[in-house]
Amino acid sequence: MLWKKAVIGLIIGLVIIGNVVGCQPAADTQKSKTRTITDMAGRKVEVPMQIHKIAVVPIPWASVIYAIDGTGERIAGMHPSARKAMEGSVLDILAPELKGVSTAFIKGGFAVNTEELIKLEPDVVIQWDDQQEEIKKMENAGIPVIAIKYGTQEYLESGITLVGELLGKEARASEIIRYHHETLENISSRIKDVREEKKPKAFYLRDEQLKTAGKNSYNNFWMEATGAVNVAADIPAHGANVNMEQIIAWNPQIIYISNFCELQPEDILENKIKGQDWSGIDAVKNNRVYKIPLGLYRWDPPSVESPLMLKWLAQIHHPDIFGDYSMVTETKGFYKKFFNYDITDEKVAEILRVKK
Amino acid sequence: MDAIVKKSSKRKWFFLLVLLLLVFFLSLFVGRYSISPIDVWRILLSPIFAQQPGEFAIEKSVIIGIRLPRTLLTMLVGAGLSISGAAFQGLFRNPLVSPDILGVSAGAGFGAVLGILLIGVTPVISLFALPFGVMSVVLACLLGKIRNATPVLSLVLAGIVVSSVFSALISLIKYAADPYDKLPAIIYWLMGSFTKASYDDLKLVTLPVLTGITVLLLIRWRINVLSLGDEEAHSLGVNPGRLRWLIIAAVTVVTASAVTVAGIIGWVGLVIPHMGRMIVGVDHKALLPATVVIGATFLTFIDIVARTATAAEIPIGILTAIIGAPFFAFLLKKTKGGWL
Numbered sequence: 001m002l003w004k005k006a007v008i009g010l011i012i013g014l015v016i017i018g019n020v021v022g023c024q025p026a027a028d029t030q031k032s033k034t035r036t037i038t039d040m041a042g043r044k045v046e047v048p049m050q051i052h053k054i055a056v057v058p059i060p061w062a063s064v065i066y067a068i069d070g071t072g073e074r075i076a077g078m079h080p081s082a083r084k085a086m087e088g089s090v091l092d093i094l095a096p097e098l099k100g101v102s103t104a105f106i107k108g109g110f111a112v113n114t115e116e117l118i119k120l121e122p123d124v125v126i127q128w129d130d131q132q133e134e135i136k137k138m139e140n141a142g143i144p145v146i147a148i149k150y151g152t153q154e155y156l157e158s159g160i161t162l163v164g165e166l167l168g169k170e171a172r173a174s175e176i177i178r179y180h181h182e183t184l185e186n187i188s189s190r191i192k193d194v195r196e197e198k199k200p201k202a203f204y205l206r207d208e209q210l211k212t213a214g215k216n217s218y219n220n221f222w223m224e225a226t227g228a229v230n231v232a233a234d235i236p237a238h239g240a241n242v243n244m245e246q247i248i249a250w251n252p253q254i255i256y257i258s259n260f261c262e263l264q265p266e267d268i269l270e271n272k273i274k275g276q277d278w279s280g281i282d283a284v285k286n287n288r289v290y291k292i293p294l295g296l297y298r299w300d301p302p303s304v305e306s307p308l309m310l311k312w313l314a315q316i317h318h319p320d321i322f323g324d325y326s327m328v329t330e331t332k333g334f335y336k337k338f339f340n341y342d343i344t345d346e347k348v349a350e351i352l353r354v355k356k
Numbered sequence: 357m358d359a360i361v362k363k364s365s366k367r368k369w370f371f372l373l374v375l376l377l378l379v380f381f382l383s384l385f386v387g388r389y390s391i392s393p394i395d396v397w398r399i400l401l402s403p404i405f406a407q408q409p410g411e412f413a414i415e416k417s418v419i420i421g422i423r424l425p426r427t428l429l430t431m432l433v434g435a436g437l438s439i440s441g442a443a444f445q446g447l448f449r450n451p452l453v454s455p456d457i458l459g460v461s462a463g464a465g466f467g468a469v470l471g472i473l474l475i476g477v478t479p480v481i482s483l484f485a486l487p488f489g490v491m492s493v494v495l496a497c498l499l500g501k502i503r504n505a506t507p508v509l510s511l512v513l514a515g516i517v518v519s520s521v522f523s524a525l526i527s528l529i530k531y532a533a534d535p536y537d538k539l540p541a542i543i544y545w546l547m548g549s550f551t552k553a554s555y556d557d558l559k560l561v562t563l564p565v566l567t568g569i570t571v572l573l574l575i576r577w578r579i580n581v582l583s584l585g586d587e588e589a590h591s592l593g594v595n596p597g598r599l600r601w602l603i604i605a606a607v608t609v610v611t612a613s614a615v616t617v618a619g620i621i622g623w624v625g626l627v628i629p630h631m632g633r634m635i636v637g638v639d640h641k642a643l644l645p646a647t648v649v650i651g652a653t654f655l656t657f658i659d660i661v662a663r664t665a666t667a668a669e670i671p672i673g674i675l676t677a678i679i680g681a682p683f684f685a686f687l688l689k690k691t692k693g694g695w696l
Contacts, residue, residue, distance in 0.1 A: 059536065080534075081534055081535070081536055081537075107531075108531045108532055108533075108535075109531075109535040109539070110535065207477075207537070207540070207541060208476075208477050208541075209477055209540075209541055209544055209545075209551070209552075210551060210669075211540065211544075214668075232667065234667055235666075235667050235668050237668070239540075240667075240668030240669075241544055241549075241551065241668060241669050241671075242667060242668055242669055243388070243422075243551045243663050243669045244422055244551070245387045245388045245389045245418055245422050245423070245663065246388040246389075246663075246667055246669075248389050248414060248417070248418060248422075249388045249389040249390070260536050260537055261537060262476065274478075274479050274552070274554055274556055275552040275553065275554030275556065275557070276552070277417050277421050277422075279417075280413060280414040280417055
């Protein structure tokens with residue numbers, strides 16, 4: 001009997017000791033002075049004066065941070081989908097240091113595995129502002145989180161400014177933003193007199209399940225900003241699934257295939273998708289089906305290369321108004337100016353999928 | 357008395373069949389792409405009245421290529437799911453049973469979702485859905501095969517277990533999927549939709565579904581006998597054990613096929629049998645054929661709404677609940693639950 005009690009007592013003792021030892025509060029690191037930054041969700045976040053390591057959860061932002069920083073050295077972790085997009089992109093060439101960056105801390109969607117994250121020892125994490133539980137989780141682990149918002153040109157620019165402040169690269173950030181503004185102003189001033197009837201009808205195809213972009217999407221923004229009309233504009237959401245009959249009813253003149261899916265223009269032009277007949281649609285009859293380019297990153301969502309996207313679109317929509325530049329020159333100029341990189345003509349043609 | 361009863365039931369059948377025909381034609385006439393009714397008739401009758409080649413090319417593509425296969429498919433799936441629900445409610449002697457109870461929807465759903473994750477949204481995922489659907493039912497049957505006084509109850513419990521496991525596996529796959537690419541495709545697929553209805557889909561499922569429906573129709577009076585209990589059934593010359601497996605097999609084939617082409621559509625298998633009972637009574641001889649007709653009509657009508665009401669397509673699983681539930685509540689109130 002007694003030994004039974006002794007064993008139980010021993011087990012309880014071990015459990016208590018285990019708990020105490022395992023749960024030591026994190027030793028107060030000798031942090032250099034910190035500063036307070038207000039992120040896009042209005043939160044005041046304390047971050048170290050010098051940022052050495054950043055973990056980036058949002059997919060396009062790895063390339064944006066690279067662009068603002070001029071190097072990928074400070075990026076300690078990125079989203080697996082961003083890594084996938086990197087393969088074969090210009091980012092692969094410009095930033096080979098990103099190849100070894102960890103993606104293990106993302107565990108599905110935009111959720112974060114806190115322990116993996118801690119292993120990376122980031123000074124700060126960038127996360128979407130709507131992932132509130134994730135943000136709380138990371139803060140509880142003692143890692144400062146900067147939240148950014150998604151979806152509009154304004155958010156993109158605020159985000160760039162914020163990251164510029166974070167990394168001490170305010171000058172570069174404002175240069176990028178100035179490029180965005182100049183491009184947008186240039187394009188909108190030239191199309192402001194274009195009449196509605198002259199605006200081509202465009203359709204954004206997100207995937208084979210006929211998902212498209214509604215009025216509130218960034219895709220809608222870039223269509224309208226470059227003088228086209230989004231046929232799906234009466235759908236108020238960001239994105240929605242439609243059926244083939246609706247697409248036939250809309251009869252778009254241009255189709256843009258998202259770079260997020262694997263579809264290629266040939267799949268639409270040659271009717272390779274079962275159960276869908278695209279042959280009667282204007283865009284197919286006139287061979288105006290385009291795959292959205294991928295430079296540093298996909299050109300669909302708001303990113304550093306958005307001005308290039310706008311210029312590309314403007315030329316497609318109104319070649320008569322925007323015939324004074326060549327996309328090849330513009331793209332080469334962009335990479336030279338911001339990354340001091342001489343991109344080859346072949347690579348540019350590959351990015352823009354120039355039709356032979 | 358017999359003559360009066362027969363006459364009123366004949367009228368009911370006439371009404372049901374006319375309604376089905378009306379909905380069938382409505383489905384061909386209505387859609388997001390406007391085609392005038394006269395043009396629709398001309399296209400439908402085009403094998404008889406020749407037309408200029410190239411005339412109405414787009415309209416033909418819409419009516420013959422999009423609306424017709426979709427209508428046929430919704431009628432097939434609606435009929436199949438409804439008769440399966442009625443058969444199972446008779447088999448399990450429980451009006452709250454749906455065809456999913458043995459896990460076939462969860463299993464087939466898992467198979468399809470796994471296919472989407474590994475390959476993408478292609479017709480190949482049907483090859484994944486069907487076997488997994490069948491496998492989940494086989495598992496449930498093996499699990500439920502306990503020699504005790506209520507084999508039906510143990511089957512139900514086994515079905516719940518298998519359903520839960522496959523539902524959990526579906527969640528696991530959703531978790532692992534790329535949030536920009538695979539995950540939206542998976543979620544949309546799970547909500548059920550006939551968007552990609554095509555003749556290929558019809559070729560794939562018409563035979564299994566029609567076979568299952570025919571089998572169930574042929575044995576429908578024996579389901580009445582089942583409700584009397586196993587001993588009574590034996591004394592009336594019906595082997596309850598064998599009958600059960602036959603019903604389960606037929607329902608599984610029908611439901612797995614339905615899930616393969618349309619995703620998981622709830623409510624139909626549960627509620628249409630009740631509507632049937634309200635109209636023709638609880639005798640399975642009349643009930644099962646009635647559910648075939650009512651189910652086909654109901655699902656086709658809902659699909660018309662799903663693809664026409666707004667520019668964006670509404671997942672049909674959502675609509676069957678939103679439209680079906682209030683309508684069912686209305687009928688419940690009106691007949692004061694007289695058939696229950």
